[in-house]
Structures are given as C-alpha cells and as structure tokens.
Amino acid sequence: TVDAQALQAFLDRLTADIHARHDWGEVANYIPELAKVDPAQFAVSIALADGRLLHAGASARRFSIQSVSKVFTLACVLGRHGEQIWTRVGREPSGTRFDSILLLEQEKGRPRNPFINAGALVTTDALLTGRAPREALSEVLAFLREAAEEDDIHIDPAVALSEERTGFRNIALANYLKSFDNLQNAPELTLGTYFHQCAIEMTTDQLARAGRIIAQLPGVSPLLTAEKARRLNALMMTCGHYDGSGDFAFRVGLPGKSGVGGGILVIAPGVASIAVWSPGLNLYGNSHMGTYAAEQIAKFTGWSVF
Ligand code: DON
Incomplete structure (x- = not known):
C-alpha cells in the first residue's frame, strides 16, 4: 500500500x-x-x-485524448465481437511510427496491432459495422462515462473537423485497408467515426x-x-x-x-x-x-x- x-x-x-x-x-x-x-x-x-x-x-x-481512445474502442469491440477481431488485426509491436503505411503492403492489409492508426481504423470499422457512426460513437462515450462514473465526457467537434480536413495519411491508410478488403464500411464513414473518437476530450x-x-x-x-x-x-x-x-x-x-x-x-x-x-x-x-x-x-x- x-x-x-x-x-x-x-x-x-x-x-x-x-x-x-x-x-x-x-x-x-x-x-x-x-x-x-x-x-x-x-x-x-x-x-x-x-x-x-x-x-x-x-x-x-x-x-x-486522441489515441488513448483506442484502448476503449478495442474494449468495446472485444465486448461486441469477441476474439473475431484478431483475424483482421495483429497483436505485435510494429516498430514503426503510429501513422506508418510501410508494413501494411508487406503484410497484406492486416495491421500489426490495434493501437497504430491502421489497426485502430480496423477496430473502429468493426465497431461501426451494422450501424450509424453516431451509434458507434455513443457506445464508446457510454463506456467511458460508465467507467469514469461521470457523464460530462464529450467529443470536441472542432478537433474532429480539423483532423478530417488534414488527415491525409489516415485517409490513405483507410483506402489502402479497403483495397485489401479489410474495411467493411465505406472509408469515409470509418474515417469520420475514427476522427470523432480521437476527438473525445x-x-x-x-x-x-x-x-x-x-x-x-x-x-x-x-x-x-x-x-x-x-x-x-x-x-x-x-x-x-x-x-x-x-x-x-x-x-x-x-x-x-x-x-x-x-x-x-x-x-x-x-x-x-x-x-x-x-x-x-x-x-x-x-x-x-x-x-x-x-x-x-x-x-x-x-x-x-x-
Ligand atoms: O490519427 C491520428 O493521427 C490521431 N487522431 C491520433 C494519433 C495519436 O494520438 C498518436 N499518438 N501518440
């Protein structure tokens, strides 16, 4: 103690x-x-x-909170889809920058782990499948609010918009994932959900x-x-x-x-x-x-x- x-x-x-x-x-x-x-x-x-x-x-x-959100999205996805997610994303450190695209071609569109951007786009995509972005985001927010025992947790729309306008690497990653058939939703939808999830404050x-x-x-x-x-x-x-x-x-x-x-x-x-x-x-x-x-x-x- x-x-x-x-x-x-x-x-x-x-x-x-x-x-x-x-x-x-x-x-x-x-x-x-x-x-x-x-x-x-x-x-x-x-x-x-x-x-x-x-x-x-x-x-x-x-x-x-940006990428700290990725832990909570993954927690939601594990709750919703269980172990299935590991067919789409790995569990190994990448040794590359958070926004790298390098390994994605070599490893045929399966990102190394759910915390690099490519991997987080896949988990967000899994969270989104079958519903609207708003619903997927509500689930992450509800999870955070219950965990923190506090309701006053929100998304900063200005940050989400700012990243949406300049997120060219993420846009490239999402399209590249889609070309390997590792996104189930339209890239714009997954990206929009991802940018908003990262913009939680x-x-x-x-x-x-x-x-x-x-x-x-x-x-x-x-x-x-x-x-x-x-x-x-x-x-x-x-x-x-x-x-x-x-x-x-x-x-x-x-x-x-x-x-x-x-x-x-x-x-x-x-x-x-x-x-x-x-x-x-x-x-x-x-x-x-x-x-x-x-x-x-x-x-x-x-x-x-x-
Ligand atoms: O996708 C991005 O680039 C940001 N929304 C999040 C990246 C991030 O937080 C990396 N962390 N250190």
Whole structure:
C-alpha cells in the first residue's frame, strides 16, 4: 500500500519540477487544432485502489485524448465481437511510427496491432459495422462515462473537423485497408467515426477514473472481464507507445497508452490508474513531460509489473 499523503506531496513537487524545467517538447502540428495548444501545461491524476483520487496541476482541464481512445474502442469491440477481431488485426509491436503505411503492403492489409492508426481504423470499422457512426460513437462515450462514473465526457467537434480536413495519411491508410478488403464500411464513414473518437476530450481526473476498469481496481464497474483487462494491459505494454513502446517499458515499467494530444493512461494492475497530460511531444509522438512524470511516479511508488 502507498502512503497517499506522501504521494500527494510528491505529485505537487513533481508538478513544480516539471514547470521549472521548461522542457516541454513540441505540440502535434499536423492537426491544426492541436497545434494551437500551449505546450507549457501539465496535469496528473491517480486513482487508488481504496477509491481515493489524487491530483496535481491542471487536472480539471480538458484535453484531446486522441489515441488513448483506442484502448476503449478495442474494449468495446472485444465486448461486441469477441476474439473475431484478431483475424483482421495483429497483436505485435510494429516498430514503426503510429501513422506508418510501410508494413501494411508487406503484410497484406492486416495491421500489426490495434493501437497504430491502421489497426485502430480496423477496430473502429468493426465497431461501426451494422450501424450509424453516431451509434458507434455513443457506445464508446457510454463506456467511458460508465467507467469514469461521470457523464460530462464529450467529443470536441472542432478537433474532429480539423483532423478530417488534414488527415491525409489516415485517409490513405483507410483506402489502402479497403483495397485489401479489410474495411467493411465505406472509408469515409470509418474515417469520420475514427476522427470523432480521437476527438473525445477528458480531464486527467476523468481518464484516471476511467482507467480503473483496466487496472481492475476493487469495486469498479464490471464492464471488462479480468481476462480482457489483462489482454488490454499486455497490448498497452507492447504497443501502446508505437515505436517508443520499448523505451516506455524500460523507463516506466507499466502498461501505458499515449495520445498525440499529450495524454497518457498508465496502469498499475490492481493498484492504481494514472493519467498524465502535457501536450508537448517527444520524437515518437508521445508526451515528453508525461513520460517523464510517469517515470518519476513509478520510481517514487515502486509500482511495476516487473
Ligand atoms: O490519427 C491520428 O493521427 C490521431 N487522431 C491520433 C494519433 C495519436 O494520438 C498518436 N499518438 N501518440
């Protein structure tokens, strides 16, 4: 068990330390709406097994969760279609950038994993099949709201539109997937759903609370079975940071899923759900100070899956 008071004092010191460093990284510039965000921001929230929620910094500020949404979409798809999804998408780290198209030709349109963009387009496509985009998005939002036990979680339409206008790589990926018959819907429909799912905005408080089901903390909603949670954690550990996944595992030692909005959900299974946010990114497109914070928290608490 962790001394919550000591951990809170540590989070306050960490927040001050991060602001003093002035080493924020670069905000994502390929989505105009995200390029506007001030990089000099940091937030952390930690949901503990005893129900407490600790936080420091801008933990009530909403940010674009972007690829962190991919964990929750996959959770919905596993609930809806079970193991069938693995015929269409793999479970191996790609070692390539999150938006890479390189392996897709070599591997005949079956993306390496559900967290790179190509793989997430496939899971979103599976979630969409048989209904309208609005319904598929409602399912993801309902899942997040139930997990976080809070209704005030929404999509930022300006971010979705911004990405729709500039998402040429995703448009290419979706069309390429379609050429291999690995999209069931029209590419525009799958893309529209995907861009809106990525444009969900949350605070670190909300994200840490939503992550409790992946951490399988006591008393949380039974939305996920223990087996599914274990698998999501395995994928987060091996693929959650794209070609930076090995580095994240090495530095933090916990499963994590990043988003290009600067958020990271980090899971200490059975112990805590941690959300960090800082919009400046590192070379891999993952939050620069968010990764640093996760590393410092793991060091302070001793939380590790190893
Ligand atoms: O599809 C994209 O490029 C963005 N909506 C999401 C990418 C992302 O978050 C990568 N993460 N670090």
